[in-house]
Amino acid sequence: MRPIQLGPVTIQEPVILAPMSGVxxxxxxxxxxxxxxxxxxSEMIASRHAIEQSRAALTRxxxxxxxxxxxxxxxxxxxxxMAEAAKLSQGRGAALIDINMGCPVKRVINREAGSALMRxxxxxxxxxxxxxxxxxxxxxxxxxxxxxxxxxxxxxxARIAEDCGVRMITVHGRTRRQRFKGRADWRFIRSVKAAVxxxxxxxxxxxxxxxxxRMLEDSGADGVMIGRGAYGRPWFLDQVRHYLRTxxxxxxxxxxxxxxxxxxxxxxxxSHYGVRAGVPIARKHIGWYSGALPGAAAFRARVNRLxxxxxxxxxxxxxxxxxxxxxxx
Numbered sequence: 001m002r003p004i005q006l007g008p009v010t011i012q013e014p015v016i017l018a019p020m021s022g023v024x025x026x027x028x029x030x031x032x033x034x035x036x037x038x039x040x041x042s043e044m045i046a047s048r049h050a051i052e053q054s055r056a057a058l059t060r061x062x063x064x065x066x067x068x069x070x071x072x073x074x075x076x077x078x079x080x081x082m083a084e085a086a087k088l089s090q091g092r093g094a095a096l097i098d099i100n101m102g103c104p105v106k107r108v109i110n111r112e113a114g115s116a117l118m119r120x121x122x123x124x125x126x127x128x129x130x131x132x133x134x135x136x137x138x139x140x141x142x143x144x145x146x147x148x149x150x151x152x153x154x155x156x157x158a159r160i161a162e163d164c165g166v167r168m169i170t171v172h173g174r175t176r177r178q179r180f181k182g183r184a185d186w187r188f189i190r191s192v193k194a195a196v197x198x199x200x201x202x203x204x205x206x207x208x209x210x211x212x213x214r215m216l217e218d219s220g221a222d223g224v225m226i227g228r229g230a231y232g233r234p235w236f237l238d239q240v241r242h243y244l245r246t247x248x249x250x251x252x253x254x255x256x257x258x259x260x261x262x263x264x265x266x267x268x269x270x271s272h273y274g275v276r277a278g279v280p281i282a283r284k285h286i287g288w289y290s291g292a293l294p295g296a297a298a299f300r301a302r303v304n305r306l307x308x309x310x311x312x313x314x315x316x317x318x319x320x321x322x323x324x325x326x327x328x329x
Contacts, residue, residue, distance in 0.1 A: 001223055001244055004199045006138035006167045009069050009095050013038035014223025015241045017230060018203060019073040019098065027268035028285070029070070031261065032230065036238035040070050044100050047076030047085035069095035071140065075103060077112040079126045083134035090135045097135055099128060101143040104176045115176035118147050118157060125160045132165035142170040145188050148177040152188065155195035162196045169196065170225050173204040189219035201225050209243035232288025234261065255327060259320030262289045263313060270309050279307055286316070293323060
C-alpha cells in the first residue's frame, strides 16, 4: 500500500479505524492512533447535534494534535444542516469530514440518513456537494454496496461523489439489508474502484492480518478500514500495517503489556466521562480485552458488579497478574 494524499492531509499508512458508535471514542481512538493507525474517525455525529453543540456531540468529536489526522463523521439528510455541521467541525480542528451513508441502524434510517441516502441519489449528491462547498478540508464518504441485493448502486454513487469533489470513498462490502450478517463482498468493492479515479478503501470482516491482505487482493482497494476486528485489540491495526508492509506477523502484546493497556484505557475513560458514566461504559471494552483469556467470564462478572474505579483497577491487576505468573511458570 502507498500513502494516500487528500489535499494537505497525508494518510501515511492507509490502515484506518472505522467509526463505531459507542466504541471509537477519544480514549480508544488515541490508543489505536498511537499504535500506528494511519487515520482514525470519530463516532458518527448527527449533524443537528453538531450544530446544537450538544455535550454528547462535542465529546464524540473531541481530539488534539496527537490525534492528527482525525476525521469527524457526520450523518444527516439535510444539505444545509450537514454543511453547517461540517463548518463547525472544521473550526474544532477536524482534518477531514466524512459523510455517513452506510449506517444501517433503524433510528438513523428512519430519519432518511445513513444508508437510507443510497436510495435517493439526487439527495445524496446535494448533501455531498453542499458539504464540499462549505469547508476547506477534504471530504470523504463511507457507504455500503447498496440498499439491498437488487440495488447495489455503490459504483453509481461513487461517480456522483467524485463529481461533487469528494476525495476518498470507503465501501463496506454489505448491503443495508444485510446489516452485519453474511459475509462482506470484497470483490464487489472492485467495481467501485473501477468506477472512479479517487482512492477507495475496503471495509468489512477484516479480523486477521490475512483477511486484510485477501480483502486488498479481492477488492483492488487502496487501503483497509477495520471496525469490529479492533474490539479489545487497539494494537490490531498496527499488526495489519506491519504484515502488509513486511509479510511478517507481529506477535500479540505480552500479558503484562495488555494489562498496562487495559489499565490505561480504563483510567482514560474514567477521566473522559467521569466516574459515574466512565466505569459502566468501560465494561464492554474490558470484556473484549479479556474475552479469549482463561477465567475471563468470572473476571467480567466481578468487574461488572463494581462501581469504584480503584476496585476495578485492582481486579484488572489481579487477573492479568495471575495469568502472567501462570504463563511464566
